[in-house]
Amino acid sequence: MSTQPSNQHRDDQNIDLETRLTEDHHAALKLWLRMLSCTVMVESEIRNRLRSEFEITLPRFDLMAQLERHPDGLRMGELSKRMMVTGGNVTGITDQLEQEGLVERVIEAKDRRAYSVKLTNAGHKAFARMAQVHEAWVAELFSGLNAEQKNAMVDLLSKLKNSLTTDVS
Amino acid sequence: MSTQPSNQHRDDQNIDLETRLTEDHHAALKLWLRMLSCTVMVESEIRNRLRSEFEITLPRFDLMAQLERHPDGLRMGELSKRMMVTGGNVTGITDQLEQEGLVERVIEAKDRRAYSVKLTNAGHKAFARMAQVHEAWVAELFSGLNAEQKNAMVDLLSKLKNSLTTDVS
Numbered sequence A, B: 001m002s003t004q005p006s007n008q009h010r011d012d013q014n015i016d017l018e019t020r021l022t023e024d025h026h027a028a029l030k031l032w033l034r035m036l037s038c039t040v041m042v043e044s045e046i047r048n049r050l051r052s053e054f055e056i057t058l059p060r061f062d063l064m065a066q067l068e069r070h071p072d073g074l075r076m077g078e079l080s081k082r083m084m085v086t087g088g089n090v091t092g093i094t095d096q097l098e099q100e101g102l103v104e105r106v107i108e109a110k111d112r113r114a115y116s117v118k119l120t121n122a123g124h125k126a127f128a129r130m131a132q133v134h135e136a137w138v139a140e141l142f143s144g145l146n147a148e149q150k151n152a153m154v155d156l157l158s159k160l161k162n163s164l165t166t167d168v169s
Helices: A005-054 A058-069 A076-082 A090-099 A121-141 A147-167 B005-054 B058-069 B076-082 B090-099 B121-141 B147-167
Strands: A103-107 A115-119 B103-107 B115-119
Touching: A005 A058, A005 A121, A005 B005, A005 B121, A005 B147, A058 A076, A058 A090, A058 A115, A058 A121, A076 A090, A090 A103, A115 A121, A121 B005, A147 B005, A147 B147, B005 B058, B005 B121, B058 B076, B058 B090, B058 B115, B058 B121, B076 B090, B090 B103, B115 B121
Parallel strands: none
Antiparallel strands: A103 A115, B103 B115
């Protein structure tokens, strides 16, 4: 055991640092697990309701939502990157939706080997109907938070998202 | 157009109500999409790091994490219910981990047709090593939020989770 006060002091500092590090790690892990479990709960509820109400899978709804946000169409690679949920085969879903007349593949004027995927008019209509109901479900599922709490959480998530976009990849 | 002040007043009230409803729906949808996109970003980063650092899939890590939290073991049904991530075949993962000596199936004394899954000693050790690194990654990924902001977010998510547990299912 050291009798030098300076070393003792350094040991204390190290212990403080470690304690703070451990506390910070635990707080981050707690936050992540809570966020993951809330996301899973909301996602699976929406997945079930989409299936029973509209007989549509979540990846299919997600794909149509991405196309709705990009009226000029998206190439397959862009579409894959923008999908929010995993587990869907983008090409397979696009094929199905095309057969049902809800999306179309459009050859690009500039590069005739490339094509974009767009919603058809029927696709826009079908999506608009589902999106309205979907938005009401989301409002219901988040009704445990009041307007102020929702805003606070959007701010915190925006901060997190910015730091993730900067640090990761 | 109505000339009656009372009707005019009621119309205004309806418009106010609709505006507030629309605003509330949009706020909830914005919050949900931000939460989903943050979760997807963190999850896919962790998925990639687990694969490159430990050659382990996220569902496999998740399954071991659930067993770590339940030292008395879990039945297959309980284990499936507790898994936080989708896309894993619980029976298949358990078979693999058993072959590698990381988990074991234990026949229950009370009901000899039923069995529980537990981590073996080797499983505990392997998981502990990964869990420490995993926790440091999570701390790094959430370092964009300070301690106070992390706590605020845990509180908001707890509130959300309670309301989801009460309302849903």
